[in-house]
Amino acid sequence: xxxxxxxxxxxxxxxxxxxxxxxxxxxxxxxxxxxxxxxxxxxxxxxxxxxxxxxxxxxxxxxxxxxxxxxxxxxxxxxxxxxxxxxxxxxxxxxxxxxxxxxxxxxxxxxxxxxxxxxxxxxxxxxxxxxxxxxxxxxxxxxxxxxxxxxxxxxxxxxxxxxxxxxxxxxxxxxxxxxxxxxxxxxxxxxxxxxxxxxxxxxxxxxxxxxxxxxxxxxxxxxxxxxxxxxxxxxxxxxxxxxxxxxxxxxxxxxxxxx
DNA sequence: ATGTCCAATTTTATTGGA
Numbered sequence: 001x002x003x004x005x006x007x008x009x010x011x012x013x014x015x016x017x018x019x020x021x022x023x024x025x026x027x028x029x030x031x032x033x034x035x036x037x038x039x040x041x042x043x044x045x046x047x048x049x050x051x052x053x054x055x056x057x058x059x060x061x062x063x064x065x066x067x068x069x070x071x072x073x074x075x076x077x078x079x080x081x082x083x084x085x086x087x088x089x090x091x092x093x094x095x096x097x098x099x100x101x102x103x104x105x106x107x108x109x110x111x112x113x114x115x116x117x118x119x120x121x122x123x124x125x126x127x128x129x130x131x132x133x134x135x136x137x138x139x140x141x142x143x144x145x146x147x148x149x150x151x152x153x154x155x156x157x158x159x160x161x162x163x164x165x166x167x168x169x170x171x172x173x174x175x176x177x178x179x180x181x182x183x184x185x186x187x188x189x190x191x192x193x194x195x196x197x198x199x200x201x202x203x204x205x206x207x208x209x210x211x212x213x214x215x216x217x218x219x220x221x222x223x224x225x226x227x228x229x230x231x232x233x234x235x236x237x238x239x240x241x242x243x244x245x246x247x248x249x250x251x252x253x254x255x256x257x258x259x
Numbered sequence: 260a261t262g263t264c265c266a267a268t269t270t271t272a273t274t275g276g277a
Contacts, residue, residue, distance in 0.1 A: 010266070012266080013264080034277090037266095060267085061267060061275095062276070062277090206277095207261055207264090208262050246264095
């Protein structure tokens with residue numbers, strides 16, 4: 001099973017880029033972030049015509065997450081538990097039913113800039129809630145993964161110019177420590193389990209020719225609990241599509257799972 | 260500090276978010 005995460009930066013603007021990539025990469029499951037659409041306006045037929053089940057958790061203008069799956073989805077949950085007053089659509093999870101069940105969680109973690117400030121506080125409190133959900137997935141002992149745009153640069157090797165991100169909410173010590181606290185529960189960063197070394201990025205800013213200079217950062221991650229990590233076969237970044245027409249500023253990251 | 264892009268409203272121009 002091939003499972004991918006992709007921050008598309010707006011479904012309306014990314015219909016062609018997304019369908020082209022789906023047709024080529026043929027993921028069984030795609031976790032999408034920043035659909036920037038309410039559920040009613042999401043062009044679900046485009047994906048249903050390609051054999052995908054579609055589950056969305058959208059909102060007007062910003063954020064929004066979705067799951068596309070060629071296998072049946074069960075027990076869909078929308079919204080990250082822990083704060084009933086949080087109205088930002090950043091979390092969706094479901095069970096993918098294959099020969100073995102896999103719980104998949106799609107997330108769009110808050111950017112957090114400017115830091116310090118209320119947006120940074122929201123990022124850290126959201127990560128505290130994520131920690132609690134992650135602990136439950138660890139205790140379940142069933143294969144589970146959390147994938148999406150974490151808006152976290154884990155290490156210096158995950159940025160072309162780490163010094164430029166030193167004060168940024170994506171790289172500040174508090175952000176990275178909150179990320180490590182979750183990983184340290186026992187999750188595997190699927191990409192780093194398969195590929196080592198610098199120069200591997202999943203986001204390049206639209207500005208200042210970042211793509212042409214390969215001035216990127218790795219902020220889209222798949223975290224696997226131990227039962228899911230047992231099934232990991234490969235993990236790659238489809239960086240090439242960043243150079244196409246009307247690209248998202250992110251590219252897909254996918255894992256092949258023996259399931 | 261920003262050379263870009265996206266969505267929505269203030270709508271053929273501006274603003275917020277990233």
